[in-house]
Amino acid sequence: MRYLPKSESDREVMLRQIGAKSIDDLFAAIPPEYRLKGDLKIPRAYAESEIVEFFRDCATGSAQGYATFLGAGAYSHYRPVVIDSLVSRGEFFTAYTPYQPEIAQGTLQSIFEFQTMICELTGMDVANASMYDGSTGAAEALMMAARLTGRHKSVVASSVHPEYREVITTYARYQGMPISTVAYSKNGRVDLSALEKGIDNETAGVLVQSPNFFGAIEDVAAIADLVHKKGALLIVSIAEAVSLGIVKPPVEADIVSMEAQSFGVPLGFGGPYCGVMATHDKFVRQMPGRLVGQTLDRNGKRGFVLTLSTREQHIRREKATSNICTNQALVALMCSIFMTVYGREGLKDLAKQNLAKAHYAAGEFKKAGATLLFEGAPRFNEFVIQTKTDSYAINDKLLGQRIIGGFPLKKFYPDLGNASLWCCTETTAKASIDAAAKQVAL
């Protein structure tokens, strides 16, 4: 076995040293009736070349060579080459959680930089070292709001990603946290009057997404006013992180829960991604997840450590802010490198290209005869169209031209009929937009 650094004679010498006759002596604690007599029924060992061939075969015909208009919570952005060359360094990807800071400063400093950049982009004071993803992060943010307010109800906008809402439902069910949903208005934004009615003096947190699932940018300031008047906390979820290059950050929010996949993380059929939570200084002790802080060593030299761990499960056990332990450190590193490559000017330029492409596509689709839904709200790189033809049928035709069409909304919003959600990023070519426009007219 090529991963095992022992010869048969090594094993014999070691067994002798231990005083065991055979390896089975070391498994004597397992009652004989439960010991496996034969081999596991799995395929024989493959050579490395066979493994590569198998996965190449699995990869064939998928994604490669297609133009895509899918967004809906997972975005196709160009990934600078330096990301993979750096995260492929074994010093990063074969290290563990930095519990021994003297030999983990690389990971610790990079997380500190990640926390800082997330703060800069979201306008919050403090960000954690990452969460599993945007969906679980949103659920954890609502639970955090409940701890902070001592209240128990949550209000969630129906324009929040439907899969996020499903996860929230699962998490909230046994926390004694009833969840109510608030509808969207004609322009696709949260219906403010419905929201106002939906919040009462037992509401802990209100969750909106911006840009929301339909691509509309919410009026976070107006929502925050309503929420704060009732003494509740506002959580803003951001699924398309690149939007922060050009869209005003949700500074009026109390907690920002982000999915940072757009920052250089491969689509990877849905994961691993990178959730992250940010908030105000005063709320930090109720925030879940690991945190890195700056300190000094015995010689007065700057260094970084995991800190405020009294919030966490290994200390607090059943009274912890969350059961979360593993996070997404390596994926957060990808995000950090992406944010650094683009930086202060590049994130703006990148976001502007996204804005231009989506604006052009929406215009072309409209010209071609599709109806634009939710007009009137500002949007970033996603928009919704209504077509006469079934959205799946349109996508079938486009697939023949090696174009993956927009996301059919009837899966989650049956009321919206043939409506579909289209996304354009900097990678979407004008030629693909023009080709797709021809089909949506039908």
Place this chain on the structure above:
Amino acid sequence: MNKKIRKVTTHISQNEVLLFERSSAGKKAYELPPLDVPEVDPAKLLGAQARQDLGHMPEVSEVEIIRHFTRLSTWNYAVDHGMYPLGSCTMKYNPRVNEAVARLTGLAEAHPYQPERISQGALRILKMLSEQLIEITGMDAITLQPAAGAHGELTGILLVRAYLESLGNPRKKVLIPDSAHGTNPATAAMAGYAVENLKSNAAGMVDIASLVAQVNEDVAALMLTNPNTLGVFEQEIHKIAEVLHAKGALLYMDGANMNALVGKTRPGDFGVDVMHLNLHKTFSTPHGGGGPGSGPVACKKILEPFLPSPVVVTKPDGTLGFDYNRPQSLGRVRMFYGNFGMHIRALAYIMANGPDGLRQTTEDAVLNANYIRKGLEGAYDLPYKTPTMHEVVFSDHIQSQKGIKTGDIAKRLIDYGFHPYTVSFPLVVHGAIMIEPTESESKESCDMFIEAMKDIAEEVEEHPEFVLEAPHNTRISRLDETMAARKPILRWKPQSEAVGK
């Protein structure tokens, strides 16, 4: 430096400032292609929602980015450097072919909502991994959706809850041994259960008599790590299962220590109803400095209807697809299908091993732990003499007579070129020294570790103050963690703002 130190020597280590301290206006590391559609005016399209500026985001060049992160990386210890014997974390070798296949374009660039017609390869990976993990655990069904071990625990306990609810009574509490990981009680609380502590007996195992006394109709499940955190196999595991089942409660197994069992025995065969696996422990997916992980949950037939939605199914036309029509499902625990990138790597690992390779892996892991146990007995106190499997727990009892604690020995081990073992866990052992070498260590590397630990034991006798000051050879000395927690600095700020505050 102690002349006896064989594994390492000092070398030049580059200093590196924070990214923000390297930034200056006008430097850049990107170039966008020319826009092929008309330019837009953000102020016009976004109005009041347009962003004005990006604050202190860095501006640096590409070469500086490469040097920055490369320098940072050299400050880390990693499995690629050598033995990383963190007990309960299973820091094994991360095969490179796993990384290569996970980055194949057709998999890395697959959108989770792309049509099933062009996702057959990805679905095949999910299906094959599911089937093989079911065989390895001896269970009947599985979900790959949970993102990590603790997330798998939550999913598993929610499965128990959904099942018991379907019978009419979700029950009130979950039993957890005092040796358990902190995630177990935190999980039970998140699933709405009260936590009741179960004491271990003198051998470090579940005490059957106490268990019988504690299990009643209020108990939903026992969460048990097997082998437990002392590295001890619960010999009476089948009796434990019987006691629970007789009262209608279920047995949850924390699979964190599955590296001691694969190919030798199967939890499904010895009475476990539901368990999670840590693909980033047993199945070689990299720890990545803290994540991502992946925590599939395998279960018995009775729990299958409640698994998270969707599940992979073979459709009437023979193609694979996702089934969302699961009326009894506990719901979703994560968007999309879980950490697919980790599923690819775990499958590649299982394929590289085959049945005999997996068994040999387990045997070598247990062999290494026992070899180290034998080598260190006498030099360090062994609080539980029960046979251990893939990890061994010593204590600092002998060294603490000289005022040296497990944490100090760990710091000195750094000077010898090793990553420390797990410090102060499990809580049932005072001053715990928890060592898990994994199968990835050769005999020579185990020997070198034993030698280092013995040298440190001698140093404790002769120069305890020297050990107390360790590490001596790292780029920074011990950090002031109290200061970090008392006045948290959790982000960089420009000098002017930092002072102003």
